[in-house]
Amino acid sequence: MRIIPAIDIIDGKCVRLTQGRFTEKKEYASDPLEMAKRFEDHGIQYLHLVDLDGARNGRITNYRTLERIASGTDLKIDFGGGMSKDEDIRIALESGARQVTGGSIAFKDENTFLGWLERYGPDQIILGADAKNGKIAVAGWQDTTEAELIPYIQEYVKKGVRYTVCTDIAKDGMLQGPSTELYTSILKALKGTQPSEEESGIHLIASGGISSMDDVLAIQEAGCEGVIIGKAIYENRIELEDLETYISER
Numbered sequence: 144m145r146i147i148p149a150i151d152i153i154d155g156k157c158v159r160l161t162q163g164r165f166t167e168k169k170e171y172a173s174d175p176l177e178m179a180k181r182f183e184d185h186g187i188q189y190l191h192l193v194d195l196d197g198a199r200n201g202r203i204t205n206y207r208t209l210e211r212i213a214s215g216t217d218l219k220i221d222f223g224g225g226m227s228k229d230e231d232i233r234i235a236l237e238s239g240a241r242q243v244t245g246g247s248i249a250f251k252d253e254n255t256f257l258g259w260l261e262r263y264g265p266d267q268i269i270l271g272a273d274a275k276n277g278k279i280a281v282a283g284w285q286d287t288t289e290a291e292l293i294p295y296i297q298e299y300v301k302k303g304v305r306y307t308v309c310t311d312i313a314k315d316g317m318l319q320g321p322s323t324e325l326y327t328s329i330l331k332a333l334k335g336t337q338p339s340e341e342e343s344g345i346h347l348i349a350s351g352g353i354s355s356m357d358d359v360l361a362i363q364e365a366g367c368e369g370v371i372i373g374k375a376i377y378e379n380r381i382e383l384e385d386l387e388t389y390i391s392e393r
Contacts, residue, residue: 144363144393146386147221147348148182149191149373150175150212152205158195159374171377179212185383186390190218191308191350191371192240197225201247206238213239221269223308227252232259236267244308246271247281249299250288257302265305269348272296273310274325280312292325293332296345300333306346308371314352318374321352326365354380359389 150157157172172178179190192212196204202225209222222235223244235243243263249256249270260268272295273280279290296307309329311322326349333345349362350371359381362370375381 145369147189147191147369147371149371151193153195176211176215179216183216185387190220192222194224203231206234210238244269244271250281270299270304270307272307275312308348310350318354323361323365330366
């Protein structure tokens with residue numbers, strides 16, 4: 144299972160929110176590049192970079208920060224937040240993102256999202272499927288829709304999606320454990336949706352609530368392909384040395 148630390152950006156600085164609320168913002172580092180280098184120094188290869196200004200504004204905003212991290216490290220970066228136009232995804236990829244996450248755009252403009260999937264391929268486009276009370280939430284988690292999470296993911300998998308990031312918003316930033324049962328349910332529901340695991344199996348990436356290495360192991364046991372870890376690292380609930388050991392043993 145891939146270990147994917149998160150860096151969330153507001154005004155070019157590394158922050159964390161609680162349950163997606165911009166009113167509950169805590170700044171952890173003024174230079175995201177230095178944080179990214181710390182991750183890399185501990186054997187981590189991946190980074191989840193979120194443009195929170197972009198998510199709120201509906202357009203890519205902190206692409207210069209993406210560019211700095213991509214040129215200053217060898218981390219494989221997935222980038223999200225404000226991806227709403229073809230120009231946004233072009234800028235993100237040209238700035239060094241290996242993958243781009245489309246959340247609100249996938250709900251609001253399916254044709255554009257599927258166009259990205261066709262143009263760039265399923266290995267570069269991630270479906271952002273975040274939920275509040277089992278319903279898809281969009282616009283930086285500020286709006287909850289009536290779309291049921293699991294059927295929503297199922298339909299996109301049928302249309303070629305191979306990567307999806309799923310956050311239970313109620314868990315995000317709370318350090319109270321992840322929604323392991325939710326991820327188990329998603330993977331169970333997706334069995335038979337794709338032709339075969341070898342050909343186009345879904346890569347489910349869990350996010351939200353991770354508070355300990357036990358939580359990481361529980362996500363692995365659930366069958367997720369990756370886990371995003373944010374606040375637990377910044378609050379020293381999970382040490383980078385422990386993640387380094389986990390990675391080296393696999």
